[in-house]
Amino acid sequence: MxxxxxxxxxxxxxxxxxxxxxxxxxxxxxxxxxxxxxxxxxxxxxxxxxxxxxxxxxxxxxxxxxxVIPARLYFRTENGATIELLCLQPTDSETTVEGLTVQTWRCIVGNLKRWKEGVELMITTKNFHFSATITRRGGEENEVKFSWTGKLSFLEVLEKLGHIPLPPYMHRDADEMDTExxxxxxxxxxxxxxxxxxxxxxxxxxxxxxxxxxxxxxxxxxxxxxxxxxxxxxxxxxxxxxxxxxxxxxxxxxxxxxxxxxxxxxxxxxxxxxxxxxxxxxxxxxxxxxxxxxxxxxxxxxxxxxxxxxxxxxxxxxxxxxxxxxxxxxxxxxxxxxxxxxxxxxxxxxxxxxxxxxxxxxxxxxxxxxxxxxxxxxxxxxxxxxxxxxxxx
Missing domain, CATH: 3.40.1780.10 (QueA-like)
Structure with missing residues (x-):
């Protein structure tokens, strides 16, 4: 065709x-x-x-x-390296950001070489723990499994920890104005x-x-x-x-x-x-x-x-x-x-x-x-x- x-x-x-x-x-x-x-x-x-x-x-x-969801996340490895994740979309159509359970997303990973195989990245807050593990390494995209404690949806976790992902041609990070x-x-x-x-x-x-x-x-x-x-x-x-x-x-x-x-x-x-x-x-x-x-x-x-x-x-x-x-x-x-x-x-x-x-x-x-x-x-x-x-x- x-x-x-x-x-x-x-x-x-x-x-x-x-x-x-x-x-x-x-x-x-x-x-x-x-x-x-x-x-x-x-x-x-x-x-x-x-x-x-x-x-x-x-x-x-x-x-x-x-x-738009605050889909950009930052983790730190035990060695202090910053790993940047941009969550693109769930790996299946049944998953939504309102879900309360473990989710796997296709992600772009910045500084991927510093994220060692099998290592679970963690963010700990006063109210919950949030973790990320790579389940499949690809080229531009990787599959990452997210899990967290507490009765929060994935969207609520992102709203607490994530950042609005502005287009690359803006050459700046999002601020409070962009949220609206x-x-x-x-x-x-x-x-x-x-x-x-x-x-x-x-x-x-x-x-x-x-x-x-x-x-x-x-x-x-x-x-x-x-x-x-x-x-x-x-x-x-x-x-x-x-x-x-x-x-x-x-x-x-x-x-x-x-x-x-x-x-x-x-x-x-x-x-x-x-x-x-x-x-x-x-x-x-x-x-x-x-x-x-x-x-x-x-x-x-x-x-x-x-x-x-x-x-x-x-x-x-x-x-x-x-x-x-x-x-x-x-x-x-x-x-x-x-x-x-x-x-x-x-x-x-x-x-x-x-x-x-x-x-x-x-x-x-x-x-x-x-x-x-x-x-x-x-x-x-x-x-x-x-x-x-x-x-x-």
Missing amino acids: VSALPFINPLDFKFELPAEKIPDRPLPERDLSRLLLYRKGEIEQSVFRNLSDFLPARSFLVFNNSK RYQTVYASVSGSVAAPTAGLHFTDNVIESLAKAGHEKAYVTLHVGTGTFKPIKTENVLEHKMHKEFFEVHKELIEKLLERDTVIPVGTTSMRTLESVFHLGNQFLNGNEQMFVEQWVGFEPRIHSKKECLNALLNWMQKHSTDKIVAETGIMIVPGYSFQICQGIITNFHQPESTLILLVAALVGENWRKIYDYALLNEFRFLSYGDSSLLIP
């Missing part, structure tokens, strides 16, 4: 991004970020708090309600190690203005991993290995998607979730009920309609007496992809040669460069604490 896809050179998505375009602090007010508007080939600009004025009539916005501002105002399901940053511009007032203007909203959950920052290092984009992330969608969302014509995801994670929902339904109709959406599934022949695929998911939920679907996706959206659910996107400005810029190019075509040239020339701010864009092809 992949061999049938066109060669895509990541260098075709390269541009110069000066360091001064990447803020390491947010603006004092979330909704005062600038908003680039791209609609049907035309570009203009406004302020984010005016978003509702520019959306297509009766837009259906889909937000990712995942919440590196979260969306609607974040409710803990599990991400990076913020779904397109949502950082929304305030309660902006969300209220959407309803007043006749727009509707719903939520998905996709826990964002560090793979979102992983650069493409292969000569051909098709050789890049996309990261996998868990997502959760509810019956109510599927029903609304059947009724709505203009679906605008807030962020690339919401877009990848929505498109994965379609392909999961398509898999079900083809007799494949594995709860995983493959990387290049979007380039397989599409046999079934949107309506058929969404109804397949509703039928699956009824059959299994549940009102939600939890699955994993590795979907990669690149130029040539045919969108099945989404008609546009609200998103920040992304790094060159990244999977995210490829997703933007898949949506708006060659005009992605026109958009980014405009943003750079007009002093828009890039990446997590940067400005926003509304892209309607």
Whole structure:
């Protein structure tokens, strides 16, 4: 299947991004970020708090309600070496941060060579003991088993001992301000190690203005991993290995998607979730009920309609007496992809040669460069604490 896809050179998505375009602090007010508007080939600009004025009539916005967890932990060995752990995600979909029992997570380990085989690292506080043991050593990722005393959830342990993991390009540690501002105002399901940053511009007032203007909203959950920052290092984009992330969608969302014509995801994670929902339904109709959406599934022949695929998911939920679907996706959206659910996107400005810029190019075509040239020339701010864009092809 992949061999049938066109060669895509990541260098075709390269541009110069000066360091001064990447803020390491947010603006004092979330909704005062600038908003680039791209609609049907035309570009203009406004302020984010005016978003509702520019959306297509009766837009259906889909937000990712995942919440960033303080996933960075520091341990000390008996010899005084510091071991840094970044918890990425549980090793199985049944485990959540609210769990009260022993958990095994995939982790990035800093100073791994100083963590000897079989050694249990400990943090002792007045109220509980917390330990970490490597159960599997890998390349970039390792599996680490955590255990603790006391009647605490894993999330409560992280909240007491962990730190918010800011993106590497901020070149600083998180402080008290980030605890609030590196979260969306609607974040409710803990599990991400990076913020779904397109949502950082929304305030309660902006969300209220959407309803007043006749727009509707719903939520998905996709826990964002560090793979979102992983650069493409292969000569051909098709050789890049996309990261996998868990997502959760509810019956109510599927029903609304059947009724709505203009679906605008807030962020690339919401877009990848929505498109994965379609392909999961398509898999079900083809007799494949594995709860995983493959990387290049979007380039397989599409046999079934949107309506058929969404109804397949509703039928699956009824059959299994549940009102939600939890699955994993590795979907990669690149130029040539045919969108099945989404008609546009609200998103920040992304790094060159990244999977995210490829997703933007898949949506708006060659005009992605026109958009980014405009943003750079007009002093828009890039990446997590940067400005926003509304892209309607």
